[in-house]
Amino acid sequence: MNGTSKESTMSSIAILGSGKIGSALAARFHAAGIPAVIANSRGAASLAEFTDRFEKGIKAVEARDALNADIVILAMHFDSVPVAVGGVGDWAGRIVVDATNAINFPDFTPRDLDGKLSTEVVSELVPGARVVKAFNTLQAPVLAADPGTAAGRRVLFLCGNEKSANRTISGLINDLGFFPIDLGPLSAGAPMQQFNGPLAKMNLLKD
Known part of the structure; x- marks a missing residue:
């Protein structure tokens, strides 16, 4: 998908988590001129120095406020997700982007989830x-790096069971400067994207 998503452009976007992935996403949203908020478990005040570099484009908020966004990106340790989202009873069709990887620390091995996909x-x-x-x-x-290179745009993969949500996130990925590739439903795409899948850490370019 190469077009801009009207829904993603008009939606409020929150990054939940300020570690390496959350910080990288904040940098890319700022570079693309796409407003977003970011939150962590330590409170908005802990992010003041971080968000100062982005002027007004990326704002720090409390986690409870981030959970109200139209698009919530989970950029945290997999084990932190239950507590992070536990305050929401019904998401009412809003989009949740799972950017987590189910990993055992400190040995960085795939987590045994009794046959389930982490996104399930x-x-x-x-x-x-x-x-x-x-x-x-x-x-x-x-x-975090500029997705536009002399050889082409960096590829980002996505998958999900709701086609409309996939289109929205494809559009958002495109707006961020990456080349989105929709792998279809979770049953098809998630096994390829998860930590031990063939696309993990795959840095591809599309000219």
Whole structure:
């Protein structure tokens, strides 16, 4: 998809998590001129120095306020998701982007989820949400870098069971300067995107 998504342009966007991936996404949103808010478990005050570099484009908010956005990007450790989203009973069709990877620390091995995909677990934690898997296959320094190179645009993969949500996130990825590739439903795309999948850490360019 190469067109701008009207829904993503008009939607409020929140990045939940300010670690390496969350910080990388904030930098890319700022560079693309797309307003967003960012939150973490320590409170908005802890992000003041970080967000100062973005002027007014990226604002720090409390986590409870970030959870009200139209598009909420989960950019945190997989184990932190239950507590982070626990205050929302019904997501009422809003989009949740799962940018997490289910990893055992400190050995960085794939988590055993009893045969479930990590995004299936996340989906159960956000009832009523349209869940899209995205932003989890590039390492943070690569994700933070300019996606436009002399050889082409950096590729970002996504998948989800709701086609309308996939289109919205494809448009957002395009607006950020990346080349989006929609892998279809979670059953097809998530196994390829998750930590031990063939697309993990895959840094591809599309001319």
